[in-house]
Amino acid sequence: MDGCNGTEVTEFILLGLSDNPDYQCVLFLSFLLVYIFTLTGNTLIIAATCVASQLHTPMYFFLSSLSFVDMGLTSVTVPKMLANILSSRKSISVSGCIAQLSFFISFASAECFLLTVMAYDRYVAICNPLRYAAVMSRGVCLLLVAVSWLAATLHSVLHSLLTARLSFCGSNRIHHFFCDMTPLLKLASSDTSTNELVIFVEGPFSVVVPFLIILVSYFCIISAILQIRSEKGRGKIFSTCSSHLTVVALFYGTAIFTYFRPTATYSLDHDRVVTLMYTVVAPMMNPLIYSLRNNDMREAFLKVFFVRHW
Numbered sequence: 001m002d003g004c005n006g007t008e009v010t011e012f013i014l015l016g017l018s019d020n021p022d023y024q025c026v027l028f029l030s031f032l033l034v035y036i037f038t039l040t041g042n043t044l045i046i047a048a049t050c051v052a053s054q055l056h057t058p059m060y061f062f063l064s065s066l067s068f069v070d071m072g073l074t075s076v077t078v079p080k081m082l083a084n085i086l087s088s089r090k091s092i093s094v095s096g097c098i099a100q101l102s103f104f105i106s107f108a109s110a111e112c113f114l115l116t117v118m119a120y121d122r123y124v125a126i127c128n129p130l131r132y133a134a135v136m137s138r139g140v141c142l143l144l145v146a147v148s149w150l151a152a153t154l155h156s157v158l159h160s161l162l163t164a165r166l167s168f169c170g171s172n173r174i175h176h177f178f179c180d181m182t183p184l185l186k187l188a189s190s191d192t193s194t195n196e197l198v199i200f201v202e203g204p205f206s207v208v209v210p211f212l213i214i215l216v217s218y219f220c221i222i223s224a225i226l227q228i229r230s231e232k233g234r235g236k237i238f239s240t241c242s243s244h245l246t247v248v249a250l251f252y253g254t255a256i257f258t259y260f261r262p263t264a265t266y267s268l269d270h271d272r273v274v275t276l277m278y279t280v281v282a283p284m285m286n287p288l289i290y291s292l293r294n295n296d297m298r299e300a301f302l303k304v305f306f307v308r309h310w
Contacts, residue, residue: 009168011091012187014084016177017272028085030081034284035078038183041287042067044301052300058136059125059240060297062118063290065145073107077178077279084177094168097179102160104178104182107204108278109155115146115248116210122241123217127224151287155206162195176272178279211252218245243290250285254278258261 015025022229049055049064080100084090092100124135157182169189176183182201186191228234254277291297 007169009094009119009170009172009187011093011172012097012179013154013173014090014170014177014179015173015175016081016084017276027083029173029279031078034280035074035082038074038078038280038284043069043289044078045290045297048242048297048300053244053294054296055300058121058141059118061141062114062121066111066118066225066286069107069110070286073104073111074280076103076107080293081177093180093236095210097174097184098160099162100179101184102156104180104279105156105159108147109152111251112207112210113151114145115244115251116213117144118244119214119217119248122244123221126221126237126241134241143258143308150160151206153294155202156256158198158202159195160284166195176275178231180275183217205251207255211248214248214252243296246289247286248280250282252277254282 016026045067046064049060053224077100079090093235105277121136125132128135163184166184166188167190168187174187181195185195218241225234225237228237255273291301
C-alpha cells in the first residue's frame with residue numbers, strides 16, 4: 001500500500017449515530033428491540049414456509065431466501081453497533097472492518113438479486129400462468145438463488161479487495177455505525193479513483209440493472225392486469241405484487257441514493273439515517289409487509305405457533 005507519510009492506522013473508531021451520552025440508552029434499547037423483532041419475524045417466515053404445505057411454492061421459497069438474507073444483512077451491522085453503544089472505545093480493527101464490509105456487500109447484493117428473481121417469478125405467474133409450473137420448476141428456483149449468491153459473492157470480493165489495498169494513515173474516525181464503502185473511501189490516504197470508477201462502472205450491474213429488470217417485469221405485469229375486465233380480479237392479482245413493490249421501493253430507493261453519486265456530495269448525518277433504512281428498517285419491515293396482506297402467510301404463522309393442533 002502507498003500514500004502513507006505517517007503511522008499506518010491499525011483500527012478504526014466507529015462514531016455511531018450519536019455521541020450524546022443522553023441518547024445512548026435509548027439507542028441501545030431501540031435497536032436491540034428492532035434486532036430481536038427482525039430475527040423473530042424473518043425466522044417465522046422461514047419456519048412457516050417449511051411447515052405449511054400451501055407455502056411450498058416458488059414465491060414463498062424466494063421469500064424465505066430473502067428472509068435469510070435480511071437476517072444476515074442486519075446481523076452484520078446491528079450487533080457491533082449495540083456493542084459500541086455500550087463501549088467507551090467503539091473500535092474495530094482494519095481487518096475486522098474489511099470483513100464487515102465484505103459480508104455487508106454480499107448480503108446487500110444478494111438482496112438486490114433476490115428481489116429481481118421475485119419480480120421475475122411474479123411476471124411468469126401473471127403473464128404466463130400456463131407455463132408457470134414448467135418455467136419455475138424446483139431446479140430453476142434453486143439455480144436462480146444459487147446464481148444470486150454467486151454474483152453477490154463475486155461483487156463483494158471485488159470491492160473488498162479494492163478497499164483492502166488502500167492505505168489509511170490520517171484520521172481513523174468513521175462517522176458511521178458500521179464500515180461502509182463511502183466513509184472508508186473518505187478516510188483513505190491513497191488514491192481512490194479506481195474504487196470510485198469500479199463503483200460507477202461495475203456497481204450498476206448489481207444494483208441498477210436488477211432494478212431495471214424489476215421495472216420491466218412490473219410494466220408487463222401491470223399491462224396484463226389492466227387487460228383483466230373484473231375489478232375484483234385485478235385487485236386480487238395486484239395484491240400479490242404490492243408487498244414486493246413496497247420492499248423494492250424501500251430497499252432500492254435508499255441504496256441507489258446512498259451509493260450512486262459522487263463522494264463529494266456525501267453528508268455524514270443525512271447518509272447515516274438513509275443507510276438505516278435498508279440495513280435495519282427494511283429487514284424489520286419485510287416480515288410485516290409480506291404477512292399483513294397475505295392470508296396464506298397469516299395461516300402459516302398460526303400453524304407454526306399451534307402446530308400440534310393442526
